[in-house]
Amino acid sequence: MGASRMAISFCALSLLAALVPTGCSRRAAPPPTIKVGPGGSYGIEKALTVRGPDNVSSGFFQEFEYAVHNDEFSLMVITDLSHLEVVGGGSGGSSTGATHGHWKIKNKQPLSYRCTFSTDEITSGQLTIGGISKSLAKGRVFLVSTRDGDMTDVIQVDAPLVRAGPDPSPEKALKNLVKENAQLRGFLVAKLVKGLKGEQAARRNDAAVFLYKTDLAREIEAPLLVDLLKDLADWTALAAAKGLWDQSKHEAAVPALAGLLQRKKLSIYARREVPKVLGEIGPQAGAAVPALREALNATKDEQLRAAAEDALKKIEK
Numbered sequence: 001m002g003a004s005r006m007a008i009s010f011c012a013l014s015l016l017a018a019l020v021p022t023g024c025s026r027r028a029a030p031p032p033t034i035k036v037g038p039g040g041s042y043g044i045e046k047a048l049t050v051r052g053p054d055n056v057s058s059g060f061f062q063e064f065e066y067a068v069h070n071d072e073f074s075l076m077v078i079t080d081l082s083h084l085e086v087v088g089g090g091s092g093g094s095s096t097g098a099t100h101g102h103w104k105i106k107n108k109q110p111l112s113y114r115c116t117f118s119t120d121e122i123t124s125g126q127l128t129i130g131g132i133s134k135s136l137a138k139g140r141v142f143l144v145s146t147r148d149g150d151m152t153d154v155i156q157v158d159a160p161l162v163r164a165g166p167d168p169s170p171e172k173a174l175k176n177l178v179k180e181n182a183q184l185r186g187f188l189v190a191k192l193v194k195g196l197k198g199e200q201a202a203r204r205n206d207a208a209v210f211l212y213k214t215d216l217a218r219e220i221e222a223p224l225l226v227d228l229l230k231d232l233a234d235w236t237a238l239a240a241a242k243g244l245w246d247q248s249k250h251e252a253a254v255p256a257l258a259g260l261l262q263r264k265k266l267s268i269y270a271r272r273e274v275p276k277v278l279g280e281i282g283p284q285a286g287a288a289v290p291a292l293r294e295a296l297n298a299t300k301d302e303q304l305r306a307a308a309e310d311a312l313k314k315i316e317k
Helices: 002-019 046-050 170-180 182-196 199-213 220-227 236-248 252-261 268-298 302-315
Strands: 040-042 065-067 073-079 088-094 101-107 111-117 125-131 132-136 141-146 152-157
Touching: 002 046, 040 046, 040 073, 040 170, 046 170, 046 199, 065 111, 065 170, 073 101, 073 111, 088 236, 125 141, 132 152, 141 182, 152 182, 170 182, 170 302, 182 199, 220 236, 236 252, 236 268, 252 268, 268 302
Parallel strands: 073 141
Antiparallel strands: 040 065, 065 073, 088 101, 101 111, 111 125, 125 132, 141 152
């Protein structure tokens, strides 16, 4: 009799368990419905270039990564990696809004990032990069520095980004960000200064090309620029002279530019830029007129001749 009652009770409990839903049988929450837009990578130098030849590029900085959600730039990842350090990489995303990417780095572990969203709001995003997690609610711009070994530093910047819209322009977004945000400018300049002070002429030259093409040379401290006027790398003295003039119309700028026209070992691409800078200076570049005339008479390069003639018109007007 006792055994029968126990069997009945067990059956009743089994039936009750089947009827009452458990935590395991609940439906999974639907994925977030955040709107996913086009994302990818874009060249920092390309975005910031305001001068210089199109066929000369420094490659000093690796391309930055960006994502678009809800017609807004949801994140920008900017590293201090250069083309010399990166040997591969890629990025992608999913229909749920998750975005990810990675860089393969010489003699180091790959650097990767992933961002996921828990709701349809950008502020619900969580970015993990180099083992460090950050909430997009506290900022959407990430400045990533790679140190010796496999250590990574991530600086999160809470800065306004231009609206992406249906046809996002990463170039416009970065250009506006660099213009308005001193923290980002400082991040870029610190890496450039390190390159300018390096022992490798090619690395100094790459930094100088970037500075010249983006007009960021004015951000470098004057004493360093004065020292660089003597540098023999193709673009270093040119960028330094341009930066010194832009900063304070420094008296050493024009003589240095005139000297570059007389330097025998200077690439034709850098040489063509010298008259352009002197022309921008205008009448205050009068001391460089003899060097401009000498360059005009000595060269058969049509682009250099045209640039020298134009500079003379602007200086002697």
